[in-house]
Amino acid sequence: MMHSSSVRRMITVKWSLCLIFCLTNSILVSAKHLCLPDQKDSLWGFKNEFNVPSPHSYAMTEKWRNNTDCCSWDGVSCDPKTGVVVELDLQYSHLNGPLRSNSSLFRLQHLQKLVLGSNHLSGILPDSIGNLKRLKVLVLVNCNLFGKIPSSLGNLSYLTHLDLSYNDFTSEGPDSMGNLNRLTDMLLKLSSVTWIDLGDNQLKGINLKISSTVSLPSPIEYLGLLSCNISEFPKFLRNQTSLEYLDISANQIEGQVPEWLWSLPELRYVNISHNSFNGFEGPADVIQGGRELLVLDISSNIFQDPFPLLPVVSMNYLFSSNNRFSGEIPKTICELDNLRILVLSNNNFSGSIPRCFENLHLYVLHLRNNNLSGIFPEEAISHHLQSFDVGHNLFSGELPKSLINCSDIEFLNVEDNRINDTFPSWLELLPNLQILVLRSNEFYGPIFSPGDSLSFSRLRIFDISENRFTGVLPSDYFVGWSVMSSVVDIDGRIIQYTVTGIDRDFYHKSVALINKGLKMELVGSGFTIYKTIDVSGNRLEGDIPESIGLLKEVIVLSMSNNAFTGHIPPSLSNLSNLQSLDLSQNRLSGSIPGELGKLTFLEWMNFSHNRLEGPIPETTQIQTQDSSSFTENPGLCGAPLLKKCGGEEEATKQEQDEDKEEEDQVFSWIAAAIGYVPGVVCGLTIGHILVSHKRDWFMRIVSFFT
Structure with missing residues (x-):
């Protein structure tokens, strides 16, 4: 009995081991061939919809093999539990051809990430894109797409990242995009020379029109509507309490900047440049509401006096060039303790530089093309300066010697002033100086001192x-x-x-x-x-x-x-x-x-x-x-x-002499010919006369004697 019991136990162990082995093998096979057949067919069909220059080492679809697991293909990621394709990244894969409305791509219903950027999809973006309802990331940057942005994008309710940049879309953004309430990063640079940017600061122009009243989801953190032909300030921003980055530059907005803008609690960056703004709504200190504002660019507008910007302690960068400000530079700027860049160029500021500038630790100071005068105060030069431009003003006196402490300075431009000084050879001690412009001043004397070896090693x-x-x-x-x-x-x-x-x-x-x-x-x-x-x-x-x-x-x-x-x-x-x-x-x-x-x-x-x-x-x-x-x-x-x-000249004279000699010879022959012909004619005539008369006389004599 014991023997039969032990045999049964051995048989049970063997079957258990066999079962474990089979299950393990099944798991291994399943792991090795994770991709589901319908997913594989959809991917393979999508591959065959495009022409790919062959051979091409960067074309990821060219490395796909039909007899292998599609989850191992380049650019493809699958859910390890279900085997469905959840990510498809074929950026820079040289796909050449339109994205069809019946493309096999749209059968991949479980896609969460689709990246087809920098391919040649030339055509419209089909409405079928709205079928991929689980998409969280959609990147179709630089695909030569054109026409309207399909309203079906509003179906992608899980979308958090959208990039349609560097295409040539020409329509307004569809209202349905207001349904994308999870969207946190949106880039709609919509043309290959001309584009808008909703989240990136490389600013150019676009040919897309976007209504200033369009409804966008909340919360939006980064928003750029540059060169969108907007003619009024976007009112939908009023409720965007999470907005940190706003760029509405290069539009056609007129009037005043609304007071409520500065009440947005998270606002850090504002660029309203290249519009036709002429002032700020509210009291003079309205901008003080933007306590956390770091960057403000109001350049290239028609702002006039009084200078509207009062201290925002947090401000790091202030751009106010190309406006119509006049009078003295306001001393309130000196209270911007964290200011690092100050650009006030191309205005009508006059008077002298406020001595309180010594309180600023500026990296960039650009005041060119104003009517500023007097001697530039030595103490107003921050030793942090990297770029200093006060060209086209009325500054006099000497070049500030405190510039020698600016070891990081790269750009120094004082052109077209009345600076009266000797050549600043001490500038060669500035190790990073690349651009030196002293044009049109009253500098005098030698630009070299005997015994000195002037060396501008980085100057360009x-x-x-x-x-x-x-x-x-x-x-x-x-x-x-x-x-x-x-x-x-x-x-x-x-x-x-x-x-x-x-x-x-x-x-x-x-x-x-x-x-x-x-x-x-x-x-x-x-x-x-x-x-x-x-x-x-x-x-x-x-x-x-x-x-x-x-x-x-x-x-x-x-x-x-x-x-x-x-x-x-x-x-x-x-x-x-x-x-x-x-x-x-x-x-x-x-x-x-x-x-x-x-x-x-x-x-x-x-x-x-x-x-x-x-x-x-x-x-x-x-x-x-x-x-x-x-x-x-x-x-x-x-x-x-x-x-x-x-x-x-000698060769020409010799040629002329030879030509004259030849001409003289020709004229001699012509003269001889002219003289010869009449002579012959005359001789013949006289001879004829003589012969005629001789015959006549001869006949007369013969007649007499006969």
């Missing part, structure tokens, strides 16, 4: 034109200018701020320069591209330094209207990126170096009003210039001037 724009600088530059003057000498890529440390977790860049710098004889304004990314030197309109003397040839990255070089003498240095031919060269109105002598003809990017040059001589080099780059680029050089000859060079 150097403009000291239209001053009264004098003296001779040593031959090694440009030796230490590293960035202009080599391909060193220095990205400007653009001022950044963080609002609601999103980094934003501001690059409100601008400077005018002369390029190819024309004035142009340089803004934004142009600062990282252009490397220029302009010392024109001074009284500099002596030879042009040979070290100029080290600045191989310079694009614009202007040394005109000085008193430079000597020859044009052949080392200029090393400036392989040079596009514009102006050496006019100096006292340069000798010839134009033929080596300049190898500068293939050199489109414009001017050598006029010098003492140059000899033939103009016969190279395409030089010969294609207008003749005005070479005038007023008495000894200069050759094309494009009409004056022939010496050797050419």
Whole structure:
């Protein structure tokens, strides 16, 4: 009995093990082949709806295999419990073709995330998109979609993230979008050059119209309606108590900013620039209601006096350029203890700089193009400064020496003032200085001190034109200018701020320069591209330094209207990126170096009003210039001037003499011919007469004797 009992136990154990093995194997097989057949068929059908350039390593659908588990396919994620497809991310997969209304995609009813960005879906977004009712994330950025935004989007009630950016939708946002009450991040940049942005600050224009009274769900945290042709302030914002980020710039809104805006408790960022606002509703201190406001941009409107902004202690960034403010800069700005960026350019402010500016710890101070005057107070210069622009004002006196403490400064522009000072060679001690503009002031004296080795290692724009600088530059003057000498890529440390977790860049710098004889304004990314030197309109003397040839990255070089003498240095031919060269109105002598003809990017040059001589080099780059680029050089000859060079004149004279000799010979032959023909005719006539008379006389004599 014991034996049979033990046998039964062994059999039971074996069957148990067998059952465990089978179950384990079943689980393993199930885990290995998780994808459900209908899900696989839908995905495979969707793949076959598009043309994909073959072979293409980035086309994820090209790696799909029909005999494998679809949950292991690139871009596909499945629910491990049910085997349904819950995520499909085929961004940058080179899908080429329209998204059809009967696409197999819309049979994937359990999708929670759909990302098809940066494909070529060119066509309309079908209403069938509303069938994917479990979607939480929908990204169709840069898909060449156009037409109307389907109202069926309102069916996607679980949607939290929507990005339809970089497309070409032309209709108003459908009212049904008001049903998306879980939406927290919405981007509707609706065109590939022109777009709006609901959540991103890279602002451009759009061709989409959105009603200012459209109803959006609550709570909304980030909202941008830029360039949407809005003509009145969006009233639906009044109840958006969670709103942190608001951008309604570049619209057509007129009138006053509503008082209730500042009562939104979470508001951190407000950009209402590029509209036609002319004031603020409510009492003068109405903006004090926005206690947590960090960034305010009211630039490019028609705001007038009085300056409406009273202290908001939390404010970090204030942009108020391109308005109609006048009078003195209000001292109340000095009470903004946390202010880091202050831009008041292009207004009509007058008077002097408030000395209370010493209380501010500014990183950016831009006051250009106003009527500010007096001596800029030393104590008003924050040692934190990275960008300082007070150009086009009436400042006098010396350049503030306290700038030497600004070790982080990159941009320094004081153009078109009345600053009377010697050349600030101490600026070379600023290790990060990239742009120095002293144009059109009353600076005087030499720009080099004997025994000193001036070195602007990071400088990319150097403009000291239209001053009264004098003296001779040593031959090694440009030796230490590293960035202009080599391909060193220095990205400007653009001022950044963080609002609601999103980094934003501001690059409100601008400077005018002369390029190819024309004035142009340089803004934004142009600062990282252009490397220029302009010392024109001074009284500099002596030879042009040979070290100029080290600045191989310079694009614009202007040394005109000085008193430079000597020859044009052949080392200029090393400036392989040079596009514009102006050496006019100096006292340069000798010839134009033929080596300049190898500068293939050199489109414009001017050598006029010098003492140059000899033939103009016969190279395409030089010969294609207008003749005005070479005038007023008495000894200069050759094309494009009409004056022939010496050797050419002798050859021409010899040719003319030979031609004259040939002409004389021709005339002699003609004269001989003219003389010969009448002679022959005359002789024949006389002979005929004589013969005729002789016959007559002979007949008479014969008749007499007979």
